[in-house]
Amino acid sequence: MxxxxxxxxxxxxxxxxxxxxxxxxxxxxxxxGEFIPGKTRIGYSGRVFDEREMVAATDALLDFWLTLGQWGDRFEKELARYLKSKFVSLVNSGSSANLVAVASLMSQQLGRKRLVPGDEAITPAVTFPTTFNPLVQLGLVPVLIDVEADTYNLDVSLLENALSERTRLIMVPHTLGNPCDIKRIVTFAREHDLYLIEDSCDALGSTVDGKMVGTFGDLGTFSFYPAHQITLGEGGAVVTQSSKLDRIVRSLREWGKACYCAHGEMLPFGACGRRFQWRINGVEYDHRYMYDNIGYNLKPLDIQAAIGMEQLRKLPEFAAVRRRNFQRLYQLFSQYEDFFILPRTLPGTNPVFFAFPLSVRPEAPFSRKEFATWLEEHNIETRVIFAGNIIHHKAYKYINYRVAGKLQHSDSVLRDSFFIGLYPGIDEQRMAFIEEVATTFLNRFGAR
Ligand SMILES: Cc1ncc(COP(=O)(O)O)c(C=O)c1O
Missing domain, CATH: 1.20.5 (Single alpha-helices involved in coiled-coils or other helix-helix interfaces)
Known part of the structure; x- marks a missing residue:
């Protein structure tokens, strides 16, 4: 003492x-924590942490630097190492990451290669709102295409049909952590000179041929909300392999500033050594208050980054449990394939699923609502697949968009699909309870 x-x-x-x-x-x-079957809620996801996250957060708090600083720098380096990505910028949410990613492609710093309002962006109709919203918010025209019924991802065979003279971008999520056919999308984007943003918010740790999702496109985004593979409370990241885009992303994250000093480099005359020699309208001006971009302030706190450092250490174990739980649920529901469309993964992928998706077949003797209600009555949490077909939501009533082809599967997802949890908080006891509750309901309709 x-x-x-x-x-x-x-x-x-x-x-x-x-x-x-x-x-x-x-x-x-x-x-x-004691598990009482039927009483203890089995969330679809949640924060999983121990004393290390709490100690790290307190440690950062006691520094009282508060804003993004040395913990942020360390987290960015560690995440870059994990992803094998050249550049990582931490932001305050996955939604902010998507906003910054789209905005970066509209920066004047890209000159004639920048996107301009009215350019088209191909994106799937089944999506998360803040994957879709930045396109609308920044004046691009979303071109919606359908998804596959069993991967919930953009159907690559429909890309060609969606092209127009104004197409400049593909904005593609790896839905629920299941990698989409990213290699074909990359090839298509290169052939047609399109930018590619991978929304990997649900997919941290998922790989395609051993390579991390989020690192295939021009930009990748991640979310660290508690539902995801790791959490910082709130948080997100933008990754890129381009030093030019990285500089733009950092500028947009921090008010649009021109100065690119790292947090630790606040030397009197800046990292460039000529802080007062830059010029604006012919006048020598302080580089710290010069602006290259129409920016935001989307920085998180150092305390969040400190939590993230501990979560990153746990990520390999978290990923292993998610994969194991996926297999358990897959085995369970594959006995009832007459009732459900099971999730399909592509060859060469190794997903870390965000949750376990299912679609109730139209010919099943029960509805999605009936099965979800049964699960919820037993305190097993369910969710629908984000927005379903997003264009049916009221928010988008007056937006400018285009639909290429039919959105048949997207409408089915809106009507029939949902997910349950597989996160590391679902241990053996909880998993056994999910199996028991689901089986009791489904066997009423005859075991398959
Ligand atoms: C695919 C996808 N993109 C973006 C987001 C937004 O992330 P955040 O909640 O960190 O803003 C989410 C959130 O779950 C998501 O699932």
């Missing part, structure tokens, strides 16, 4: 004591 006088003299000793107490607090408050 530290004495009073030592504490007063030594901030490090006080800090150590606080961190030890936080550790103790975690075990007292969070350590002993």
């Amino acid at each position: 530290t004495t009073q006088s030592t504490q007063q003299d030594n901030p490090q000793a006080i800090r150590q004591e606080i961190l030890e107490l936080v550790n103790k607090y975690y075990h007292a408050e969070f350590g002993y």
